[in-house]
Amino acid sequence: MLRYIYGQDLRHFPRLRDTMFRDRAEQFKNRLGWEVQVNEKGEERDEYDDMNPLYVIWQKPDGTHGGSMRFLPTTGDTMVNDHFLFLTDGVRIESPFIWECTRFCLAPGADRRVTAALTLGAGEIMEEFGLKHFVGVFDPRMERIYSLMGLNPDVLGRSGEGRGAVGVGLWEMHEDVFVPTLERAGVDRETSKCWFRMAFDEGYTQQERAIA
Amino acid sequence: MKAGLQELLEDIQRVENLETFQSATERLRDLLGLSHVVYHWVNSVGERFGAGTYSSEWVDRYLEKDYLRMDPVIFGCFQRFTPVNWKQLDWSSKAAKAFLHDALAHGVGNQGYSIPIRGPNGQFALFTINDTSSDEAWETLIAETERDLVIIAHEFNKRALALDAREESAPAPTLSPRETAAVTHIAKGLSRAQAAAEMGISEHTLRVYIEAARHKLGALNTTHAVARALSNGLIIV
The missing domain is CATH 1.10.10.10 (Winged helix-like DNA-binding domain superfamily/Winged helix DNA-binding domain)
Structure with a gap:
């Protein structure tokens, strides 16, 4: 299932949390060779994880991490505005309707369905919170993933080459992308909305508990 | 209404001290025909400041009872950045129910919508509208005005940030x-x-x-x- 969890609430999901940060180390340090910090527990975390970001996480049936991405509003501190202004022609991308999306991570062995489910989660966020765009730091691999998902990523600027290349890019999720994304994820819209309400609507969650 | 909102936005940019935020909250309340509008801010060193239309009796009562420690709106919004309809919050505890009851007795409406705002360096603010109405009417109002409200909330915050940085006159925006x-x-x-x-x-x-x-x-x-x-x-x- 898809979970939407603020950083401060990850403590309620220890297994999900720990496997997510370990999978991030595996992906970003070991597989992609990015210069990221991995702590003694084998977890990749950076300063933006300390800013109470909103994570969208695919939780596998055994409770572990299947894939995730991290969101922060661009009115606060973001990676793009703090470190990558040279890739945006100096434009600080800042608006309550534009969020930064970073650390798109897939657990080892995760299939296309997980990618599609994460895309769906981003789409629900965009629709429910009236967002216009996502901005993020991309590598060529991410560009391919976003293109495959029909998100038309738009890279503002790039630096570096090959495996180490990074760019700042934009993407958005149009209404017409929901149907193919739901199909790829093998999820219906009602289920997706239910996951969303479970995360953001306490009243709804209590009702569900009462029924269960 | 749009013209009124545009004018209000421009006036917020000219606010010169924290106290005059008060009249901006009153104007927005009247423009939207609501019971209350409140802007509450916490800067990067934890200083608080608020402007809003709640009665002074309610503000005093809130402080006296130390409701900040259990207010479901604060719990549901603090350090977050996703707006909430108060209906989505957890009001199930006895303390929360008693708090709501007390709030209603002090002229707070039964419906609320709060927009948490995140500024730079961990700065946080909360912008709230409040009214007495049915769930349906409230949801319609939110759907119709939410975008404008988010813009206004952030304009309050931008101005408060500038004032906090001791920029007396509004810094002229520059474009890249x-x-x-x-x-x-x-x-x-x-x-x-x-x-x-x-x-x-x-x-x-x-x-x-x-x-x-x-x-x-x-x-x-x-x-x-x-x-x-x-x-x-x-x-x-």
């Missing part, structure tokens, strides 16, 4: 060369596709530049942003 070019093309009547082609960028990128400029200018929409850029002398057509 790319933003200036984008807004200028739109002001000249070019379509977004034409403007993007002119600048050699995608339409998507153009829209992001225009949105960044809109936010900087504290405008309600693109048309308002163009007007603000012209009147501030940031673009010449």
